[in-house]
Amino acid sequence: MNPRLLHAVMLLWVLCSSAQGQCDKSPETNKLNLSVNYELPTFTADFPIQNMVTLDGIIYVGAVNRIYALAPNLTKLSEYHTGPLLSNETCGQTLTGASSGSKVDNHNIALVVENIYDKGLYSCGSADNGVCRRHVLDDDNSPKTVDEHVYCFADKGRKGKGQLIDSDVVVSASGSQVLNVESNFIMFFVGNSEIPGTGNVSDSATHPHTISLRKMKTSQNGFTFYSDLSYMDLIPPLRGNYYLRYVYSFHSGPFTYFLTVQRVSMDSEAYHTRIVRMCSSDRVIRRYVEMPLECISTDKRRRRSSEIDTVFNILQAAHVTKVGNEVELQKQLKVERGDDVLFAAFAQGKPNSPEPTANSAVCIMSLKHINKMFKLYMQKCHTVDPFHFTGSNKKSCYNASSSDDCDPHEGINEGKESKYRLQVTQFVQRLEYWQKELTNTLVTSITVVIVHGRAVVYLGTSDGRHIQMYEADDVGR
CATH class of the missing domain: 2.130.10.10 (YVTN repeat-like/Quinoprotein amine dehydrogenase)
Structure with missing residues (x-):
């Protein structure tokens, strides 16, 4: 969806797996009848919608300053406010050494679900300095609303102390693609856009890497890189120009x-x-x-x-x-x-x-x-x-x-991995x-x-x- 163009969105029930089998198959010879009116469930957001994912039949919608949880019939179950925030805040906390800032909208850059530790949702916003928030949706005791158990997924960001470490800076305000590839643990593959003229280039240590893969810590309070080979960045002369x-x-x-x-x-x-x-x-x-x-x-x-x-x-x-x-x-x-x-x-x-x-x-x-x-x-x-x-x-x-180009031993020659x-x-x-x-x-x-x-x-x-x-x-x- 294009966040610049959408303010209200109609989410069709056909996108929900629970409803895909409810439609009768139309004969292929039918002609288009423009006089037919369809009564479809709708949901109108208060802010522009930017991302949408599903987990266990619940639809989670990422919008500017809001995360919504919807039932399959598009009834709103709960919502969580992600902004506006002060421009010097991260997850609502001011980091040490940060200057004062004005209020800014928090655009939803990425919305990702996970199903290994607890059933969870990660919402990553433009105003959180690249850090994501983790919404615990089910901790084996009971299901939770999207606003019930939320915390900043960066240890230093959560405490409001020190400088963020680069593995916890996940997304870019210029746009990101975040993919959770689950095996025995959670791995985020992340591509961060670099758009000249958008002010997304920074010389600080917390600038998000261009493309990276990171593992969720077992302590569930942030991410870690295996090594400095876990990411690549545009070469310095291209930063801000490519x-x-x-x-x-x-x-x-x-x-x-x-x-x-x-x-x-x-x-x-x-x-x-x-x-x-x-x-x-x-x-x-x-x-x-x-x-x-x-x-x-x-x-x-x-x-x-x-x-x-x-x-x-x-x-x-x-x-x-x-x-x-x-x-x-x-x-x-x-x-x-x-x-x-x-x-x-x-x-x-x-x-x-x-x-x-x-x-x-x-x-x-x-x-x-x-x-x-x-x-x-x-x-x-x-x-x-x-x-x-x-x-x-x-x-x-x-x-x-x-x-198999991804075989663990693929391309090994004289003891050296490919x-x-x-x-x-x-x-x-x-x-x-x-x-x-x-x-x-x-x-x-x-x-x-x-x-x-x-x-x-x-x-x-x-x-x-x-x-x-x-x-x-x-x-x-």
């Missing part, structure tokens, strides 16, 4: 992924989208690779077409789901039922700008194909050092010969599936729900419209 926006994150198989928008290269003024892949089992950033993605449109829908392709280069939103019963989709993507696929909403960017135009397209990509291309390009050494993290763009190769940090130089291009329907439209959000074995796609637009589409047997229709 556009890097983390748009979406997800976990599939042994990998954790981020989708970003950034410059094509340091020698180019153009922008594009990249997919970043890391091994979920790594405790430091040991195996890291990123690759450009493009969504293209051609009238003849064949790559050998002589028609000029229309390139949609700026990702706006994405959603990963499992393949359903769509036989034609399985055939086109060469996937099977249950495989993970990425639905991605792209826009055409303005010339030499990361800003989108009102011309969108949706592409569908299988994770099987994306991983195949990662492996192919790495084997062919179509890779260089990622300049924005290393300061070098020299050719760099890694022999990705293992059948390690790579690479940028693929070749594009992965996919044909659009919906484009003509989205001409003069800027898509800002996408959600996919499997209904009766078929993918139903819900699109939100910059002008407040809600569009429902489904993957027809004629793929690309």
Whole structure:
């Protein structure tokens, strides 16, 4: 959802797993009847909504200055006030040495659930200096409201003493993607956007790392890094001068992924989208690779077409789901039922700008194909050092010969574990599936729900419209 455009939101009951089976299947031959009125449950927030997650059927909504807990029928169960705060506060506490500040709104940057220690919710706001708050929702004794047991998830921040340690500074006010990958403990994979001109650059020790992975302490009062290899930062000359926006994150198989928008290269003024892949089992950033993605449109829908392709280069939103019963989709993507696929909403960017135009397209990509291309390009050494993290763009190769690229022993040679940090130089291009329907439209959000074995796609637009589409047997229709 676009926080700048939404003030009141209608949350559709179809997004709740408890209600997905309540709709009768409509005959595919039915024509659109614009005279039908639908009575849908709604919830209107007092402040702009920015994030939403679910846990055990309860919907948790992150908004400016508020966290809401909603029942499946969208009735408000409880709410927690996160702001406004004084600009020198962290979780309501003033740290030692902090100067006085004025009141500022607390935008919800990230909302994350966990289910290992206690059932919990992490809310990370823009006015908390990158620190998250932990809401204990069930401590094995009884369920709790979202405002009943909340504490600052940073030991020094909670006591209001000293300087925060960098592992507890999780998010950036410019925007973040936070993904909880649970195994026997809680690991947060975090990508923090770097947007020039937003004032998110700081020389202090508490500036959030650009990309990182951190483990929750067993004491449950903060996070810890395994080592200084658990994070990467933009090189100093690029801080404040390089556009890097983390748009979406997800976990599939042994990998954790981020989708970003950034410059094509340091020698180019153009922008594009990249997919970043890391091994979920790594405790430091040991195996890291990123690759450009493009969504293209051609009238003849064949790559050998002589028609000029229309390139949609700026990702706006994405959603990963499992393949359903769509036989034609399985055939086109060469996937099977249950495989993970990425639905991605792209826009055409303005010339030499990361800003989108009102011309969108949706592409569908299988994770099987994306991983195949990662492996192919790495084997062919179509890779260089990622300049924005290393300061070098020299050719760099890694022999990705293992059948499981995240195997603990993958790439070990003469007792040394494998390690790579690479940028693929070749594009992965996919044909659009919906484009003509989205001409003069800027898509800002996408959600996919499997209904009766078929993918139903819900699109939100910059002008407040809600569009429902489904993957027809004629793929690309």
